[in-house]
Amino acid sequence: MTKEKLLLIGNGMAGVRTIEEILDRDAERYELTIIGEESYPNYNRIMLSNVLQNKMTVEEIITNPMQWYEENQIELIHHDPAVDLQPEAKKVITQSGREVHYDKCIIATGSRSFILPVEGSKLEGVIGFRTIDDTLDMLNRAKTYKKAAVIGGGLLGLEAAKGLVDQGMDVTVIHLEKWLMETQLNEKAGELLRADLEKQGLQFLMEKRTVRILGETRVTGLEFSDGSQIEADMVVMAVGIRPETALARQAGLAVNRGIVVNDWMETSAPGVYAVGECAEHAGKVYGLVAPLFEQGKVLADFLTERETAPYAGSTTYTSLKVSGCDLFSAGIIRESEGIRSIEAYDGLANSYKKLFVQDNNVIGIVLYGDTSEENRYFKMLKQKQDISALTSVSLLSSGGCGGAAGAADNDVTQWADDETVCGCNGVTKGTILTAVREKGLTSVAEVTKVTKAGGSCGKCKGMIGDLLAYVLGDKASTAPTGICGCTDLSRDQIVVQIHEKGLTTSQEVYRELGFRNPEGCPKCRPAINFYLNVAFPKEHADEVASRFVNERLHANIQNDGTFSVIPRMRGGQTTPEQLMKIAKVAEKYDVPLVKVTGSQRIGLYGVKKEDLPKMWEELDMTSAQAYAKAVRSVKTCVGAAFCRFGTQDSMSLGIKLEERFEFIDTPHKFKMGVSACPRSCAESAVKDFGVIGVENGFQIYIGGNGGTEVREAQLLTTVATEQEVIDICGAMLQYYRETGVYAERTAPWLIRMGFQHVKDLLLDVSKRAELLQRLDEAVEGKRVNPWKKAVDSKQLQRELYTVGRG
Amino acid sequence: MVKRRVYVAKVEELPPRIGFAMTVDDKKIAVFRLSDGRIKALENVSPYRQGPLAEGTVSGEYVYCPLYDWKISLLTGKVQEPDEGQVPTFEVEIEQDDVYVWA
Numbered sequence: 019m020t021k022e023k024l025l026l027i028g029n030g031m032a033g034v035r036t037i038e039e040i041l042d043r044d045a046e047r048y049e050l051t052i053i054g055e056e057s058y059p060n061y062n063r064i065m066l067s068n069v070l071q072n073k074m075t076v077e078e079i080i081t082n083p084m085q086w087y088e089e090n091q092i093e094l095i096h097h098d099p100a101v102d103l104q105p106e107a108k109k110v111i112t113q114s115g116r117e118v119h120y121d122k123c124i125i126a127t128g129s130r131s132f133i134l135p136v137e138g139s140k141l142e143g144v145i146g147f148r149t150i151d152d153t154l155d156m157l158n159r160a161k162t163y164k165k166a167a168v169i170g171g172g173l174l175g176l177e178a179a180k181g182l183v184d185q186g187m188d189v190t191v192i193h194l195e196k197w198l199m200e201t202q203l204n205e206k207a208g209e210l211l212r213a214d215l216e217k218q219g220l221q222f223l224m225e226k227r228t229v230r231i232l233g234e235t236r237v238t239g240l241e242f243s244d245g246s247q248i249e250a251d252m253v254v255m256a257v258g259i260r261p262e263t264a265l266a267r268q269a270g271l272a273v274n275r276g277i278v279v280n281d282w283m284e285t286s287a288p289g290v291y292a293v294g295e296c297a298e299h300a301g302k303v304y305g306l307v308a309p310l311f312e313q314g315k316v317l318a319d320f321l322t323e324r325e326t327a328p329y330a331g332s333t334t335y336t337s338l339k340v341s342g343c344d345l346f347s348a349g350i351i352r353e354s355e356g357i358r359s360i361e362a363y364d365g366l367a368n369s370y371k372k373l374f375v376q377d378n379n380v381i382g383i384v385l386y387g388d389t390s391e392e393n394r395y396f397k398m399l400k401q402k403q404d405i406s407a408l409t410s411v412s413l414l415s416s417g418g419c420g421g422a423a424g425a426a427d428n429d430v431t432q433w434a435d436d437e438t439v440c441g442c443n444g445v446t447k448g449t450i451l452t453a454v455r456e457k458g459l460t461s462v463a464e465v466t467k468v469t470k471a472g473g474s475c476g477k478c479k480g481m482i483g484d485l486l487a488y489v490l491g492d493k494a495s496t497a498p499t500g501i502c503g504c505t506d507l508s509r510d511q512i513v514v515q516i517h518e519k520g521l522t523t524s525q526e527v528y529r530e531l532g533f534r535n536p537e538g539c540p541k542c543r544p545a546i547n548f549y550l551n552v553a554f555p556k557e558h559a560d561e562v563a564s565r566f567v568n569e570r571l572h573a574n575i576q577n578d579g580t581f582s583v584i585p586r587m588r589g590g591q592t593t594p595e596q597l598m599k600i601a602k603v604a605e606k607y608d609v610p611l612v613k614v615t616g617s618q619r620i621g622l623y624g625v626k627k628e629d630l631p632k633m634w635e636e637l638d639m640t641s642a643q644a645y646a647k648a649v650r651s652v653k654t655c656v657g658a659a660f661c662r663f664g665t666q667d668s669m670s671l672g673i674k675l676e677e678r679f680e681f682i683d684t685p686h687k688f689k690m691g692v693s694a695c696p697r698s699c700a701e702s703a704v705k706d707f708g709v710i711g712v713e714n715g716f717q718i719y720i721g722g723n724g725g726t727e728v729r730e731a732q733l734l735t736t737v738a739t740e741q742e743v744i745d746i747c748g749a750m751l752q753y754y755r756e757t758g759v760y761a762e763r764t765a766p767w768l769i770r771m772g773f774q775h776v777k778d779l780l781l782d783v784s785k786r787a788e789l790l791q792r793l794d795e796a797v798e799g800k801r802v803n804p805w806k807k808a809v810d811s812k813q814l815q816r817e818l819y820t821v822g823r824g
Numbered sequence: 825m826v827k828r829r830v831y832v833a834k835v836e837e838l839p840p841r842i843g844f845a846m847t848v849d850d851k852k853i854a855v856f857r858l859s860d861g862r863i864k865a866l867e868n869v870s871p872y873r874q875g876p877l878a879e880g881t882v883s884g885e886y887v888y889c890p891l892y893d894w895k896i897s898l899l900t901g902k903v904q905e906p907d908e909g910q911v912p913t914f915e916v917e918i919e920q921d922d923v924y925v926w927a
Binding site for chain 2: 537543564566578579627820
């Protein structure tokens with residue numbers, strides 16, 4: 019028997035989810051074909067704003083890679099949209115002329131950015147924010163252009179605007195209404211949001227109607243109904259979305275705003291169904307992900323002939339993916355006949371909440387700042403809980419009197435099994451618990467992989483973590499936590515004890531904290547020595563015997579027991595005189611290998627230990643510390659001194675950074691790069707601290723890594739002066755020293771600490787100054803060239819570098 | 825082969841927990857002063873890829889090879905689990921403040 023042919027038009031979130039649900043129910047039932055317009059496999063559109071905000075990569079938001087289509091034997095007709103649907107003939111024709119016959123057809127064409135019908139809307143540089151291509155287009159333009167205008171101060175517009183600020187652009191949001199996100203927020207919450215976003219660098223023009231986009235061939239600005247104008251090199255249209263219904267209309271299906279469907283997602287044509295943003299159910303079109311997935315489940319049940327409840331519409335909620343602006347909105351948020359409200363504003367905590375109540379039910383929620391109780395309220399709303407027993411105070415606060423019930427509502431472990439944890443994907447607590455128990459899952463990522471919970475907006479990951487801890491209990495806590503086999507204590511526990519007990523030697527640490535190995539091991543010895551150096555820079559005497567051989571001898575040990583000598587060339591600059599000295603020494607000591615290193619220096623390799631002090635003396639140069647967990651040398655490009663593209667003097671800034679911070683120990687090596695333009699010849703994007711010169715200043719990138727785990731640095735900020743670059747660098751160094759786990763590079767450190775947290779700290783001028791001061795105090799008198807110390811001290815030479823002869 | 829007594833250094837010239845490398849004829853020797861004052865000598869070659877043990881981290885009665893972290897007893901030369909092997913040891917003699925090895 020041949021299988022029925024099921025065709026999906028639209029390779030997006032709603033349609034593909036429906037297919038996944040069908041495969042889950044009956045993988046053998048249909049021969050599947052998907053027609054898609056875009057050239058990517060299915061991806062998580064919600065996360066595009068995270069891509070724009072440098073929080074994720076395009077690869078990371080792909081939810082169904084090509085392999086998934088292959089594994090499930092789905093034919094994907096890619097990059098070739100359907101243009102003609104013929105319900106009577108049961109066939110579809112694509113743009114390239116391909117005919118696809120079906121027995122059943124699902125339309126999930128989604129929607130498109132609504133482009134304002136004003137003069138100039140077709141100019142080059144006017145873009146929507148809807149697809150990966152739109153996002154890449156914006157990222158590209160942000161590299162060359164400075165000024166962006168975002169039309170529309172709703173969810174999408176604000177996320178786009180924040181992303182463009184993170185890309186270093188000057189961004190103005192133009193909004194027609196009096197306050198932002200007016201359909202989800204009331205005036206008060208809208209104002210709080212605006213104030214917070216202004217602090218993050220966004221600018222706003224409120225109550226402005228755009229009437230014209232200016233420009234000859236490409237956009238140059240905007241004109242408003244009051245005659246005023248602004249300049250812009252790029253315009254992002256984020257005024258809303260329109261369901262994509264052209265195909266359905268052409269096929270003669272019933273279409274209002276969206277394609278009309280009944281409770282089983284059937285359209286007016288037999289054998290044709292619609293789900294997602296293109297569908298209109300009971301007069302409503304949804305633009306959020308949760309309803310689309312709910313529709314997909316109903317349709318999957320229907321198409322696999324399972325018993326199911328009809329789709330009865332969805333209760334939706336909104337949150338904004340901009341760090342530092344937590345908000346939550348759901349339900350009806352306007353006061354009118356029979357709807358009353360209670361509200362609370364805490365000016366100190368900058369948090370605001372307002373609940374709308376009708377007939378003793380919560381029917382609308384607005385939370386700003388503190389959204390920790392969103393689950394509690396959303397549950398009241400969805401379940402239509404009778405709140406007549408609650409006083410206004412106990413309703414607004416989960417603590418205090420009446421707090422027990424509130425606390426239980428927030429505590430996911432106390433929920434009933436059929437309650438939804440992941441709203442986006444409709445995953446219940448019971449489903450998660452079953453998966454954790456039966457499949458032995460131990461991490462949030464695994465739970466997401468198996469159940470999809472946490473895979474869309476990610477808000478529920480905390481609750482999934484709570485459930486894991488609840489199920490795993492002891493198992494979670496018996497996992498090894500110690501920094502090495504000598505102890506069960508973590509880095510944080512050790513450092514806290516060092517401070518609390520005032521421990522100033524390794525010996526004290528090992529004794530007081532009960533290490534199993536009284537003198538430690540090669541893993542903890544240098545770590546403890548480092549933590550002590552940072553905690554008590556004056557009191558703790560550096561313990562040479564605890565340093566790894568490289569840092570003890572100030573040379574990098576090679577695989578044959580010889581060493582390397584790499585002199586410092588600040589900013590990668592050298593002179594004929596230096597080169598001649600290096601050449602002479604290399605020749606005299608018969609150095610087997612002379613090589614230019616990855617960080618723009620010259621290395622002499624294969625040197626005997628006993629030759630080290632003599633070579634250093636003859637070189638008369640300083641150590642580049644190419645062996646140390648410390649601030650390394652700064653890589654620079656030629657920059658404005660000679661380069662045609664250079665906007666800044668990168669070499670001079672690199673040299674200043676190096677002079678200011680050389681010979682400072684860090685948890686792991688700390689690499690820097692300074693480029694004079696976005697071509698980034700010094701590879702600033704894979705440095706722990708990268709600088710890119712731009713016309714009006716310097717972009718600072720942090721947490722990059724070009725090593726074992728490649729990680730792109732994140733844009734911290736753009737500053738106007740070299741001094742700010744230097745100060746921010748010093749503050750970051752000290753914060754990394756104070757909080758880093760020994761041998762942890764800045765990339766994982768930044769993930770662990772949270773980029774936003776580190777950013778807030780470094781951009782706070784007074785906190786930055788405090789960190790810098792602590793750094794300077796800690797390293798005072800210690801930033802000396804270790805080679806010179808060895809050259810000057812007969813004792814050091816005898817103890818560390820002599821090889822005895824018998 | 826007949827062993828002979830070779831002068832190493834004065835006791836106070838050997839910093840605790842930092843190895844001292846020397847060569848006697850074609851033998852490579854690493855001399856260690858433990859935290860408790862004992863002085864021990866091993867061949868300065870790890871059985872695995874010839875790591876120079878004198879540059880290793882000394883902890884209690886053990887030294888860890890700087891290249892591959894093998895843990896070796898300073899008292900017996902025995903390689904500790906999970907690795908296996910034996911490093912030759914040398915007898916140490918202290919006369920007044922002078923340290924000698926028999927090599």
